Amino acid sequence: MNDQVKLVLASGSPRRLALLNQAGIDPDLLMPADVDETPERGELPRRLAQRLSQEKAKLVAGRAKDAGMNALVLAADTVVAVGRRILPKPDLVDEAEACLRLLSGRTHRVYTGICLIDPRGRNATRLVETRVRFKRLSRDEINDYLACGEWRGKAGGYAIQGIAGGFVVKLVGSYTNVVGLPLSETLGLLTGQGYDVRAGWVERAA
Numbered sequence: 231m232n233d234q235v236k237l238v239l240a241s242g243s244p245r246r247l248a249l250l251n252q253a254g255i256d257p258d259l260l261m262p263a264d265v266d267e268t269p270e271r272g273e274l275p276r277r278l279a280q281r282l283s284q285e286k287a288k289l290v291a292g293r294a295k296d297a298g299m300n301a302l303v304l305a306a307d308t309v310v311a312v313g314r315r316i317l318p319k320p321d322l323v324d325e326a327e328a329c330l331r332l333l334s335g336r337t338h339r340v341y342t343g344i345c346l347i348d349p350r351g352r353n354a355t356r357l358v359e360t361r362v363r364f365k366r367l368s369r370d371e372i373n374d375y376l377a378c379g380e381w382r383g384k385a386g387g388y389a390i391q392g393i394a395g396g397f398v399v400k401l402v403g404s405y406t407n408v409v410g411l412p413l414s415e416t417l418g419l420l421t422g423q424g425y426d427v428r429a430g431w432v433e434r435a436a
């Protein structure tokens with residue numbers, strides 16, 4: 231067992247930590263990565279999720295290395311899109327309202343990029359896509375949802391794990407991907423990199 235290796239979750243999202251914990255994984259350290267999340271001109275949603283997850287992981291892997299840590303760094307980024315249009319992570323009610331109006335009665339896509347960087351700097355990535363269809367939302371439903379505030383800081387202006395779960399009429403793909411971390415693929419990435427993950431310990435596979 232290589233108990234020198236620390237599993238670092240490069241995230242400040244309580245949802246991502248809760249999802250990892252749910253799967254029996256307890257990261258040794260949380261190191262949020264603040265990267266500029268502005269899409270590049272013409273950047274496709276899937277590419278943005280991939281790029282940002284890599285930037286977050288690289289930033290934190292660099293910090294961990296500078297601190298002399300033997301770190302296995304995991305980062306993720308979630309993007310909500312209607313076609314090629316990337317929805318914001320609203321902080322303002324008007325932005326959130328625009329998102330909900332756009333999502334009402336439509337199918338959208340949620341992409342999460344995940345990136346794992348091992349202590350030698352090698353990285354592995356995945357991009358997971360989930361299709362989500364919302365029912366048609368009435369003006370009252372939109373107003374009530376805006377008043378509840380659950381949309382704040384969430385990609386696309388909603389959180390499926392809360393009240394907005396009641397808006398979903400169809401979901402194709404991973405549910406945990408929508409919440410911010412596709413669990414099956416994340417576990418696959420960890421074990422695929424030569425690590426076994428059991429009850430919070432990260433071990434080199436035999």
Ligand SMILES: Cc1cn([C@H]2C[C@H](O)[C@@H](COP(=O)(O)OP(=O)(O)OP(=O)(O)O)O2)c(=O)[nH]c1=O
Pocket residue numbers: 240241242243245246262263267286306307308309310319340383384385386388389390391408409410
């Ligand atoms: C669509 C959707 C998104 N979200 C959240 C997941 C992410 O936290 C957030 C998308 O923003 P991200 O930029 O992916 O993540 P973050 O800034 O919250 O956290 P960090 O970069 O530190 O890891 O939206 C939900 O919680 N539920 C949902 O249904």
